[in-house]
Amino acid sequence: MNVCLWHVEYGSRDSGVPVPVDLVWRKILTAPDTSSMNIFQDGERSGFCEFSTSVESEMAKLDEDRPPPEGVVARAGYSIHLNGNTSFGDFTNRVRFDARVQFSAKRQWRELNLKISSHTATVEIRSLATNQTIHLKLSGEGGTIEHDLAFDDLRDPNALLGMFTGNFGGGIFGMLDLPLLPLAPTEVAQNIHWEAHRARLKIGREPVSAYRLETRVFDRPVVIYASTLGEILRVELPYGITATLDEWSKL
Numbered sequence: 001m002n003v004c005l006w007h008v009e010y011g012s013r014d015s016g017v018p019v020p021v022d023l024v025w026r027k028i029l030t031a032p033d034t035s036s037m038n039i040f041q042d043g044e045r046s047g048f049c050e051f052s053t054s055v056e057s058e059m060a061k062l063d064e065d066r067p068p069p070e071g072v073v074a075r076a077g078y079s080i081h082l083n084g085n086t087s088f089g090d091f092t093n094r095v096r097f098d099a100r101v102q103f104s105a106k107r108q109w110r111e112l113n114l115k116i117s118s119h120t121a122t123v124e125i126r127s128l129a130t131n132q133t134i135h136l137k138l139s140g141e142g143g144t145i146e147h148d149l150a151f152d153d154l155r156d157p158n159a160l161l162g163m164f165t166g167n168f169g170g171g172i173f174g175m176l177d178l179p180l181l182p183l184a185p186t187e188v189a190q191n192i193h194w195e196a197h198r199a200r201l202k203i204g205r206e207p208v209s210a211y212r213l214e215t216r217v218f219d220r221p222v223v224i225y226a227s228t229l230g231e232i233l234r235v236e237l238p239y240g241i242t243a244t245l246d247e248w249s250k251l
Contacts, residue, residue: 021196022107024211024226029078029107030055031230035245039086042240047094049084049243051232077110078103093118192217201225201233203245 031053039047055078083098095118102111114125121140127133134149192215199212210233213224220238227233235243 017198019196019198019211021194021213024196024213026107027211027228027230028226028232029053029080029103029230031226031232033229033231035232037084037232037235037243038246039084040242040244041086041088046088047084047086048246049082049086049097052081053230054079077105078107093120199225203233 032055035051037049037051038045039049079100079102081098081100085094085096087094095116097114097116099112099114101109101113104110108129110129112125112127114123116123121138124137124139126135126137132151134151136145136147136149138145194213194215196214197212199210200207201210202208209228211226211228213226215222218238221236222238223234223236224232225234231245232243233245237243
């Protein structure tokens with residue numbers, strides 16, 4: 001991560017200037033470096049995660065002494081990978097997660113694979129855009145439950161809330177032995193609208209230029225800071241959960 005280069009190229013530009021959301025997502029999908037982040041809840045370290053892209057994986061295979069071939073980014077599609085583990089509040093049950101999302105060459109979502117596990121249960125979610133369905137598989141001490149949900153079902157806030165809290169296999173939160181977050185079901189079905197701006201973010205004592213993506217989920221802010229190269233620098237989630245680039249904690 002070349003902080004000095006960012007400062008020279010972008011340091012004099014004003015923060016807060018709106019930028020196209022599509023531009024920022026394209027930068028993130030083609031980021032050449034892995035983002036290794038520490039997870040915190042209310043300021044206390046609770047876990048660790050890594051975010052990488054298929055472009056980063058392809059670049060890692062290349063000869064460093066040779067320029068990357070043309071079209072290494074413009075492939076058949078893109079993919080992102082997020083994996084790690086964390087705990088929540090006073091709950092000692094540590095949760096492991098592994099998520100992979102594939103996109104088309106036009107950056108349209110194609111496939112999602114998500115696995116969340118604890119010492120009590122494992123939840124697997126697979127969805128294909130072409131099928132317009134979500135396949136859920138819950139495995140625990142009581143056996144295995146599988147169920148398919150149509151995308152139309154997810155437009156019903158009560159159905160979505162029931163899936164996580166009780167109507168489906170005792171609830172995903174219950175099977176994983178996790179605290180129940182106070183969701184607002186009337187707001188679940190709202191469309192998520194992202195906004196993007198230039199921002200200034202400190203690394204140690206040095207401010208650098210970045211992109212700031214922001215939306216609201218359950219009427220609570222979700223903020224993602226990404227470098228001008230697309231590397232995830234910081235994530236701010238509801239309920240005091242944040243993720244910060246690992247090397248920052250060493251400054």
